[in-house]
Amino acid sequence: MNYIMALSNLIIPLTFAVIILYGYAKNVDLYDNFIEGAKDGMQTVIGILPTIVGLMVAVGILRASGALDIFSGIISPLTSRLGYPNEAVPLTLMRLVSSSASTGLLLDLFKKYGPDSFMGRFVSIMMSCTETVFYTMSVYFMSVKITKTRYTLTGALIANVAGIAASLVLTNILFPS
Numbered sequence: 001m002n003y004i005m006a007l008s009n010l011i012i013p014l015t016f017a018v019i020i021l022y023g024y025a026k027n028v029d030l031y032d033n034f035i036e037g038a039k040d041g042m043q044t045v046i047g048i049l050p051t052i053v054g055l056m057v058a059v060g061i062l063r064a065s066g067a068l069d070i071f072s073g074i075i076s077p078l079t080s081r082l083g084y085p086n087e088a089v090p091l092t093l094m095r096l097v098s099s100s101a102s103t104g105l106l107l108d109l110f111k112k113y114g115p116d117s118f119m120g121r122f123v124s125i126m127m128s129c130t131e132t133v134f135y136t137m138s139v140y141f142m143s144v145k146i147t148k149t150r151y152t153l154t155g156a157l158i159a160n161v162a163g164i165a166a167s168l169v170l171t172n173i174l175f176p177s
Contacts, residue, residue: 044143051138059094059101068093084168087112088123092130092164096157099132122171129163131156 023030062068068090072079076086087109095102106123113119133156141149 048139048142051142055097055135055138059098062094062097063101083172085119085122087119088126091123092126095127095130096133096160097135099135102127102132118171118175118177121175122167125170126164126167129167130160131163133157133160 020030023033071093072086072089075089079086079089091102091105091109094105106127109123110120115121115124133153137149137152137156141147141152
């Protein structure tokens with residue numbers, strides 16, 4: 001175990017050392033290339049900033065208005081029939097939009113139920129099996145100016161539903177209540 005910890009502490013410095021040595025071996029001006037990359041990165045940030053601000057405002061409105069709780073109440077007959085914890089519905093929906101907001105909801109569930117409860121384990125696995133689809137698509141597609149997403153959204157939503165279902169099944173198998 002100590003070997004793995006030592007290796008994990010060295011991975012990032014070793015990666016930097018390899019990149020620098022490779023650049024010098026190829027006679028590349030590393031500093032100028034770094035500065036150019038940083039300039040390009042700043043242009044990308046400026047280009048996607050309105051999208052990020054819009055998503056954050058939408059997330060704030062959804063959390064503050066209680067719309068997530070209302071929606072959870074509406075679909076509770078379906079979720080209870082499927083064995084899906086109704087308390088996890090707001091987190092499931094928020095996970096599609098914002099990782100930081102869903103982490104906040106996750107911590108709220110941890111405070112209420114505990115991280116070692118069925119709920120805590122389920123939402124932990126679910127967070128690992130799902131993605132912030134709308135955030136990821138808007139940021140990455142905006143940064144490279146893709147306007148026709150084809151089947152990306154459909155595929156990503158199907159993958160998220162599969163991840164959520166797998167989370168529920170895995171939690172029930174590994175941590176039966």
